Amino acid sequence: MLDILVIAPHPDDAELGMGGAIMKFIAEGRRVGVLDLTSGEPTPHGSLEIRARETAAATKIMGLEWRENLGLPNRSLEPTLENRAKLAAVFRREKPKWLFAPYWIDAHPDHVAATELIEAARFWSKLTKTDLPGEPHHPQRIYNYYCIHLKQALQPAFVLDITAEWDRKLASVRAYETQFITGRPTASPTFFEHFEAEAAYWGKTIGVRYGEPFTSREPIGMRSMGELV
Template sequence: MARGSGAFDSCYEGVYVNSALDVLVVAPHPDDAEISVGGTILASKALGMRVGVVELTNGEPTPYGSPEIREQETAASTAVLDLDWRENLGLPNRSLESNLEARRELAIVFRTQRPRIILAPYWEDVHPDHVAASQLVDAARFWAKLSKTDMPGERFWPPQMYYFWSIHLRIHPKPSFVFDISEYIDQKMQAVQCYESQMIAGRPTEHPTVLDDIKDRARYWGWTIHRAYGEPFASREEIGIQSFLPLTSAE
């Protein structure tokens, strides 16, 4: 399928030149991408888009995890999602900051991978790392376009950026749009379950489990657009469209 067609259509034709990735997900920790946008990743891959994930931290320490366990779980999930690229920046978990060093590291990723769409954490969240991650993405996006710097890669402005909800966010604002992931919910949940140390180990086994919660939220967002399952996104910028293609009937 040609670039620019499908789920994330764009009016920014020029950004396709020398673009390594169509979609780049910036996740604070391993498993955040799967939980929040796993279905969107799979739907985008099915359209022939190149999709990558960059984690800012390794997510450790946690009660039942370790860096080695999380690395193995991430590798298993990467295979399920069939990602084209994945990297971890190794920034400090639990004390993530949008500082100059972190901003430079993420801006380098944007300059070298040149994604035309960035999916980033929403700017309000219970988890401080998620708030810092959202601020960091905003700042690194700007830095990536600067000239006369010591950063490798050509200057680049990622033209589209959308924000995803975290499982920590209890009160959800109204999204700018909801992505239909109905065909990919089972595969999304398979990817999420790869993180056994976070989703299964030491957790209650009776219904509802954390896995039920993740799937039920996707069911709710699907219901809002008259589909089986969905994932919500916010945008700080206007979204341009080229045609009205109805997702649902008026019934």
């Protein structure tokens, strides 16, 4: 059983959007899993074999013990009934308390489809009198992380301090060499300069070095103000 399941449209989205949070949750003793919906291929410089090696390297850097791939098609991800059943079956098997999905607005169609699929599968996961495998299960919370294709001024619900995790987050993203190093422009500002500046901006908003923003369609409950930064 997982405490937290991060669902990513492609390998590298979890690292980009919330790699710091993943490592923080693991350090706090929570059982965290990442489910990649697709292989992420084809891409200009990658292949299925290379992408699998890069994903394994990033997984090791983050200290993840649970990572699976649902095997849905890259570039044509759709929230179909068949895909909904596949994802709901994972929810019923692993019984996560919290789900993390991409933000529901994005320039990448796969990211938008992924969030629609996740929300529908969360509902299906709790159904009785169904041919879905396993016992009914309804994840308590669903939160949203932000992916790099979004071109919007964000208004997150909260920002998580990832200063202690930043170096390993950066290393986990660098593990995807075919996606973020090979063939990328080398003139400043580079991809990684932008990437760090963005994390530093979110850190500045809460008075720390680096941060990751999150939001939720649902109200976020609190028992006390004691853990606020």
